[in-house]
Amino acid sequence: MSPTRDELHWMYRNMVTSRSFEEAIAKIYFEGKTPVFNMANGPIPGEMHLSDGQEPVAVGVCAHLNRTDVVTATHRPHHQAIAKGVDLDRMAAEIFGKSTGLSGGRGGHMHIFDPEVNFACSGIIGQGLGPAVGAALSRQMQDKPGVAVAFIGEGAVNQGAFHEAMNLAAVWKLPFICVIEDNSWGISVPKQSSTAIANNAERAAAYGIPGMRVEGNDPYAIYDAAGEAIARARAGEGPSLLEIETYRLAGHFMGDAEGYRPKGEKDALQEADPIPRMRTRLLTDGVASESELAAIESESLARVEAAIRFARDSEDPAPEDALTCVFAA
Amino acid sequence: MSKTNERRLTIARAMAEAVQQEMQLDPSVFVMGEDIGALGGVYGNTRGLLDEFGPQRIRDTPISETAFIGAAVGAAQDGMRPVVELMFVDFFGVCFDAIYNLMAKNNYFSGGSFKVPMVLMTSTGGGYSDAGQHSQCVYGTFAHLPGMKVVAPSNAYDAKGLMTAAMRDDSPVVYMYHKGLQGMGWLGTEAGATVHVPEESYTLEIGKAKVVRPGKDVTIVSLGMGVHNALKAAMRLEEQGVSAEVVDLVSLVPLDRDTIRASVAKTGRLIVVDEDYMSYGVSGEIIASVTEHDISVLKAAPKRVAFPDVPIPFARVMEQYCLPNPDKIVEAWSRMQAA
Numbered sequence: 001m002s003p004t005r006d007e008l009h010w011m012y013r014n015m016v017t018s019r020s021f022e023e024a025i026a027k028i029y030f031e032g033k034t035p036v037f038n039m040a041n042g043p044i045p046g047e048m049h050l051s052d053g054q055e056p057v058a059v060g061v062c063a064h065l066n067r068t069d070v071v072t073a074t075h076r077p078h079h080q081a082i083a084k085g086v087d088l089d090r091m092a093a094e095i096f097g098k099s100t101g102l103s104g105g106r107g108g109h110m111h112i113f114d115p116e117v118n119f120a121c122s123g124i125i126g127q128g129l130g131p132a133v134g135a136a137l138s139r140q141m142q143d144k145p146g147v148a149v150a151f152i153g154e155g156a157v158n159q160g161a162f163h164e165a166m167n168l169a170a171v172w173k174l175p176f177i178c179v180i181e182d183n184s185w186g187i188s189v190p191k192q193s194s195t196a197i198a199n200n201a202e203r204a205a206a207y208g209i210p211g212m213r214v215e216g217n218d219p220y221a222i223y224d225a226a227g228e229a230i231a232r233a234r235a236g237e238g239p240s241l242l243e244i245e246t247y248r249l250a251g252h253f254m255g256d257a258e259g260y261r262p263k264g265e266k267d268a269l270q271e272a273d274p275i276p277r278m279r280t281r282l283l284t285d286g287v288a289s290e291s292e293l294a295a296i297e298s299e300s301l302a303r304v305e306a307a308i309r310f311a312r313d314s315e316d317p318a319p320e321d322a323l324t325c326v327f328a329a
Numbered sequence: 330m331s332k333t334n335e336r337r338l339t340i341a342r343a344m345a346e347a348v349q350q351e352m353q354l355d356p357s358v359f360v361m362g363e364d365i366g367a368l369g370g371v372y373g374n375t376r377g378l379l380d381e382f383g384p385q386r387i388r389d390t391p392i393s394e395t396a397f398i399g400a401a402v403g404a405a406q407d408g409m410r411p412v413v414e415l416m417f418v419d420f421f422g423v424c425f426d427a428i429y430n431l432m433a434k435n436n437y438f439s440g441g442s443f444k445v446p447m448v449l450m451t452s453t454g455g456g457y458s459d460a461g462q463h464s465q466c467v468y469g470t471f472a473h474l475p476g477m478k479v480v481a482p483s484n485a486y487d488a489k490g491l492m493t494a495a496m497r498d499d500s501p502v503v504y505m506y507h508k509g510l511q512g513m514g515w516l517g518t519e520a521g522a523t524v525h526v527p528e529e530s531y532t533l534e535i536g537k538a539k540v541v542r543p544g545k546d547v548t549i550v551s552l553g554m555g556v557h558n559a560l561k562a563a564m565r566l567e568e569q570g571v572s573a574e575v576v577d578l579v580s581l582v583p584l585d586r587d588t589i590r591a592s593v594a595k596t597g598r599l600i601v602v603d604e605d606y607m608s609y610g611v612s613g614e615i616i617a618s619v620t621e622h623d624i625s626v627l628k629a630a631p632k633r634v635a636f637p638d639v640p641i642p643f644a645r646v647m648e649q650y651c652l653p654n655p656d657k658i659v660e661a662w663s664r665m666q667a668a
């Protein structure tokens with residue numbers, strides 16, 4: 001299964017949008033935090049986990065999904081949210097803690113919820129697996145179309161929740177796909193010192209389901225592998241496990257000094273930045289012209305700027321709104 | 330006015346120093362948890378330990394809390410004294426069984442033949458917009474469940490003494506440090522938490538509260554960050570001619586009810602400040618400890634300043650609206666007068 005020209009344009013557009021969005025967020029994040037960095041200050045307070053470098057995973061998988069399919073994501077959710085089609089204005093506003101945010105400012109960047117496109121994420125490792133399996137169960141029980149994808153980091157496979165969710169999905173043959181984004185770091189702990197095997201796709205054997213590892217942070221290869229897994233799920237053939245090699249170009253969170261990284265690793269990763277690589281390939285394959293790519297880039301940037309403007313111009317929530325929404329209205 | 334022999338340490342450094350000194354003395358002490366090795370703990374409380382003791386005794390774990398906290402119980406029962414870290418108290422949901430059904434109960438179930446000498450350390454608190462899975466205190470949850478001691482230092486001196494005492498205790502101790510007191514460069518720190526810490530090892534008795542400010546008109550009881558809010562409020566009340574006594578609980582379990590009761594017997598009024606959720610928690614327990622003992626000492630109904638019973642919101646205006654602060658404590662005093 002190879003991506004069509006339109007799909008490739010869509011993939012590139014979403015990678016660029018995600019990157020531009022995070023570049024904008026990163027810049028604004030430091031407002032109010034210089035000269036003295038204090039996470040509590042500025043228009044975007046709190047923790048900020050950026051996904052730059054990991055965009056290929058989001059677009060390679062989400063190219064096969066539509067609005068009705070379900071995605072659960074992690075504490076590092078922006079690239080997946082964008083590829084899933086989450087409302088960018090309201091997502092930006094949520095990250096700024098504004099009243100127009102997806103949750104009216106209650107959630108912030110680790111709690112992005114958009115029911116229009118069936119997207120949710122949360123901040124505790126392994127937490128999205130159960131809900132994605134449950135969504136898949138619900139689709140099966142209601143005989144409704146759609147699959148559920150749980151994105152997790154490679155660090156999450158060592159949570160009990162991973163094993164439990166995989167087995168449940170397999171034993172009930174649910175339309176579920178677990179996508180492991182292997183950026184090789186869990187905060188400061190490298191994969192090889194926390195995980196007993198190098199290739200987590202091998203764990204699929206424990207559940208009697210297909211497992212595949214995709215190397216190289218390559219959107220084309222990710223597209224192929226995800227296409228197969230998602231088609232299987234749609235056909236009622238049950239779950240799959242994908243592990244995708246990707247890179248975390250930045251720190252675990254903004255403000256991370258990254259003293260634990262081996263020397264030279266960051267520079268090497270920058271060299272392998274997947275966005276310029278895809279750009280070059282689109283051109284050499286003759287799938288996009290220079291002017292088409294430039295148009296995609298400027299449109300993406302304009303889209304991001306509009307979202308940031310929307311967020312900045314929106315009102316703060318009323319303080320006492322903190323007391324609402326605890327129970328269903 | 331700094332004294333020449335003063336050694337002002339952050340809570341993070343005081344905790345690390347306590348662990349370091351105890352590890353030098355006692356080969357059965359070891360540390361495990363996420364990001365406690367090369368990183369030195371997200372909240373700095375194991376910094377420098379990997380260099381001195383190596384990866385056998387300073388063990389970074391996978392993100393497998395059920396396994397490594399369960400493993401700490403097993404190791405503790407088998408002659409080790411594990412110090413275990415999970416960086417945010419909010420994350421304990423994934424592994425609570427190992428904590429409240431194993432760690433906290435095995436001494437009892439075994440009739441005392443299995444001891445579980447371990448320390449579980451974790452950060453609490455918000456105020457910097459990290460939202461509802463990274464800002465909770467849940468003090469009351471741990472204190473409610475029998476079988477584990479629970480401590481929460483408000484300053485570096487107490488932090489070091491409590492940590493040493495916790496490592497030497499034959500019972501499990503949950504050690505809850507507040508992020509806003511910790512002294513991390515990337516997060517603001519309450520100035521009053523960074524205080525003189527003696528170099529030599531010492532212990533602070535677990536289960537003993539402290540009167541950190543004497544007064545005669547009202548007792549303000551709190552813990553951790555709340556103590557600093559209470560002290561600020563006490564200064565403001567003093568400007569109004571009100572003399573407030575501040576009690577730092579230091580330990581939640583065992584709870585030093587005698588110190589609280591003695592203070593309220595003297596002042597006749599009680600305000601409890603707690604960053605944990607209001608209902609079914611520390612604030613209610615403190616008030617009950619006074620009223621069920623001798624209600625006649627009270628000149629006014631007690632008041633609570635606690636986090637309302639809602640998840641912690643991200644947006645700064647909403648979170649600040651919910652958090653206890655000195656204004657709210659002063660206001661509680663005013664409401665007490667109006668009643």
Ligand SMILES: Cc1ncc(C[n+]2csc(CCOP(=O)(O)OP(=O)(O)O)c2C)c(N)n1
Pocket residue numbers: 075076123124125152153154155156183185186187248252363392394416420423
């Ligand atoms: C249950 C739980 N334990 C620990 C954490 C703290 N934590 C946040 S992110 C993280 C590392 C996650 O690594 P990985 O799953 O590989 O995702 P990545 O951050 O690399 O995207 C850890 C340990 C948490 N959020 N939840």
